[in-house]
Amino acid sequence: MELYQYTARQLQQCLSxxxxxxxxxxxxxxxxxxxxxxxxxxxxxxxxxxxLEAAKESDIRRRRNxxxxxxxxxxxxxxxxxxxxxxxxxxxxKILANYVPPxxxxxxxxxxxxxxxxLGKTNLDEFAMGSSTENSAFAKTCNPVNWAKVPGxxxxxxxxxxxxxEAPWSLGSDTGGSIRQPASFCGLIxxxxxxxxxxxxxxxxxxxxxxxxxxLGRSVEDVADLMNIISGYDQLDSTSVxxxxxxxxxxxxxxxxxxxxxxxxxxxxxxxxxxxxAAIMAAVDKLVAAxxxxxxxxxxxxxYAIETYYLITSAEASSNLARYxxxxxxxxxxxxxxxxxxxxxxSAGFGPEVKRRIMLGTYALSTGYYDAYYKKAQQVRTxxxxxxxxxxxxxxxxxxxxxxxxxxxxxxxxxxxxxxLSDIYTVTVNLAGVPALSMxxxxxQEHLPIGMQLIGQHFAEEALLNTAYTLxxxxxxxGCVHE
Amino acid sequence: MISxxxxxxxxxxxxxxxxxxxxxQQQQDLNQILDAADRxxxxxxxxxxxxxxxxxxxxxxxDDLVVEGLSKNDAVKNGPEVTKGYFKVPQIxx
Numbered sequence: 001m002e003l004y005q006y007t008a009r010q011l012q013q014c015l016s017x018x019x020x021x022x023x024x025x026x027x028x029x030x031x032x033x034x035x036x037x038x039x040x041x042x043x044x045x046x047x048x049x050x051x052l053e054a055a056k057e058s059d060i061r062r063r064r065n066x067x068x069x070x071x072x073x074x075x076x077x078x079x080x081x082x083x084x085x086x087x088x089x090x091x092x093x094k095i096l097a098n099y100v101p102p103x104x105x106x107x108x109x110x111x112x113x114x115x116x117x118x119l120g121k122t123n124l125d126e127f128a129m130g131s132s133t134e135n136s137a138f139a140k141t142c143n144p145v146n147w148a149k150v151p152g153x154x155x156x157x158x159x160x161x162x163x164x165x166e167a168p169w170s171l172g173s174d175t176g177g178s179i180r181q182p183a184s185f186c187g188l189i190x191x192x193x194x195x196x197x198x199x200x201x202x203x204x205x206x207x208x209x210x211x212x213x214x215x216l217g218r219s220v221e222d223v224a225d226l227m228n229i230i231s232g233y234d235q236l237d238s239t240s241v242x243x244x245x246x247x248x249x250x251x252x253x254x255x256x257x258x259x260x261x262x263x264x265x266x267x268x269x270x271x272x273x274x275x276x277x278a279a280i281m282a283a284v285d286k287l288v289a290a291x292x293x294x295x296x297x298x299x300x301x302x303x304y305a306i307e308t309y310y311l312i313t314s315a316e317a318s319s320n321l322a323r324y325x326x327x328x329x330x331x332x333x334x335x336x337x338x339x340x341x342x343x344x345x346x347s348a349g350f351g352p353e354v355k356r357r358i359m360l361g362t363y364a365l366s367t368g369y370y371d372a373y374y375k376k377a378q379q380v381r382t383x384x385x386x387x388x389x390x391x392x393x394x395x396x397x398x399x400x401x402x403x404x405x406x407x408x409x410x411x412x413x414x415x416x417x418x419x420x421l422s423d424i425y426t427v428t429v430n431l432a433g434v435p436a437l438s439m440x441x442x443x444x445q446e447h448l449p450i451g452m453q454l455i456g457q458h459f460a461e462e463a464l465l466n467t468a469y470t471l472x473x474x475x476x477x478x479g480c481v482h483e
Numbered sequence: 484m485i486s487x488x489x490x491x492x493x494x495x496x497x498x499x500x501x502x503x504x505x506x507x508q509q510q511q512d513l514n515q516i517l518d519a520a521d522r523x524x525x526x527x528x529x530x531x532x533x534x535x536x537x538x539x540x541x542x543x544x545x546d547d548l549v550v551e552g553l554s555k556n557d558a559v560k561n562g563p564e565v566t567k568g569y570f571k572v573p574q575i576x577x
Contacts, residue, residue, distance in 0.1 A: 100560070102553055102558065102560055102561070103553065194538070196538045209534075209535065209536050235545050238540075239540065241540070301526075304522065311520055311523075322498075325498070326563055327562070328559075328561065328562055329561035329563075331563070332564065334573075336573060337573050338575050341573055342498045343499060346498050346499055347500045350499075355499060355509070356512055359493055359494065359497060359499070359509055360513060360517075362496050363513065366493065366496060372524075373517075373520060376524070376526075377520075377523060378534050378535070379531040379532070379533050380526055381533070381534040382531050382533060383526070383528070383531060385534060415512070416515075416516070431534075431537070
């Protein structure tokens with residue numbers, strides 16, 4: 001096995017046994033990037049020189065016994081909507097094609113403080129708006145499992161980088177499923193933390209009351225470790241929640257006896273692919289065998305999730321993206337007066353999907369339509385939050401499919417509404433601000449990964465991770481038996 | 484149904500200029516999404532407080548301390564047109 005095939009935990013072990021150096025690890029990943037990046041296209045920017053320099057510094061610290069964290073020297077890839085000082089941050093948009101942030105976002109600062117070399121910035125749908133990474137202004141990203149399929153989105157590059165062994169783990173951001181859906185399509189574990197658990201400072205805003213940064217990895221342990229690195233209160237984010245964070249890795253006991261699992265019937269209704277449903281039910285059976293109890297629950301408001309989600313997120317996006325005016329940063333298309341300059345700049349800089357959402361949001365917030373659309377959607381959002389709270393009075397976690405189907409092909413979704421419907425099982429989580437994790441539970445007839453979603457109440461990340469870990473261990477044992 | 488005139492007005496509010504074909508596409512897409520959104524009208528939301536944030540926090544304040552910020556140089560570094568440390572824009576007054 002080559003170093004680039006190791007999980008972060010395995011790399012950590014090799015480093016602490018002094019079998020390898022961080023420089024060797026980073027070189028192994030850079031060589032793999034060199035080999036496969038032409039086909040996969042996971043990155044917008046590869047930061048080879050910086051990564052090697054950081055690795056060498058880590059190796060010096062190791063020799064001096066001055067390690068800054070247990071993960072010192074293990075490299076990572078980060079979605080290109082997180083501000084990195086001195087490294088281009090494009091958000092997959094022409095309007096920020098040459099933007100070089102003058103500061104690090106909080107998660108980037110935390111990665112650096114933990115000694116993680118940054119391998120590069122990964123591709124995404126423009127401003128994280130999309131479900132296939134096809135909306136990137138720069139590159140096409142292929143699903144490493146099957147190059148004819150999309151990697152999902154919007155964190156498609158972050159998922160493809162890990163699935164293609166170009167990075168051991170990565171960070172994505174999730175507004176309506178943008179970590180979980182690509183994790184599902186690429187066969188990875190992806191966690192959307194509780195809103196407010198990970199600082200958004202330096203995350204370029206799409207829909208501020210939904211956006212949340214989270215980890216993607218190939219093992220539950222890696223995802224738990226990465227949560228330990230990035231979570232925590234931050235004064236620079238006024239929506240950051242001030243509470244003590246647990247040790248997520250310590251929560252992985254493999255014991256789920258008595259865990260109450262709810263299966264929301266609305267998530268197993270029409271439109272769900274048979275192979276996906278069968279794989280989820282088989283996984284649930286394994287959890288029952290491990291000591292969990294299952295009951296059916298109902299979340300009737302799910303029916304209105306997509307409309308509610310798109311109205312509110314588009315409204316927030318139209319406001320957030322007003323900042324791109326060609327004055328302080330990004331593209332400028334010169335014109336005779338300021339207003340015309342704003343219009344020319346924005347019209348040339350934004351792609352079709354971003355324009356569509358800015359238009360929808362502007363309309364939903366405009367005089368005469370605010371109450372009918374925006375306020376109405378915010379009220380429905382309240383009902384959805386209540387519904388989740390009622391469900392979690394009865395059960396500890398909810399289990400659903402992550403997506404109705406496995407990875408689809410390029411250009412397969414013919415219109416925006418059809419694309420939006422691929423997020424049907426993931427958007428409710430962001431509307432309620434609760435955490436959710438996607439993990440692989442099998443493959444369909446085309447050998448494409450099937451993802452299962454575990455949803456918890458606010459700050460229930462430990463239960464989600466431990467349940468996923470328990471299932472992962474059962475599957476590993478079975479794998480050993482079959483082999 | 485949203486008319487072409489309305490699409491034009493929304494584009495103007497959003498500071499966008501749409502080509503003729505973009506205009507038609509936007510009109511079609513907006514109508515499709517708003518048609519779907521009209522289903523929300525059937526939900527009874529009488530006396531339901533709208534959600535602004537999923538995790539309610541109130542009065543988030545911090546001590547007013549002087550800390551190091553971005554230098555003026557760094558702050559304007561990304562400006563498309565910068566003159567003497569200032570962002571330059573087209574003339575706005577005669």
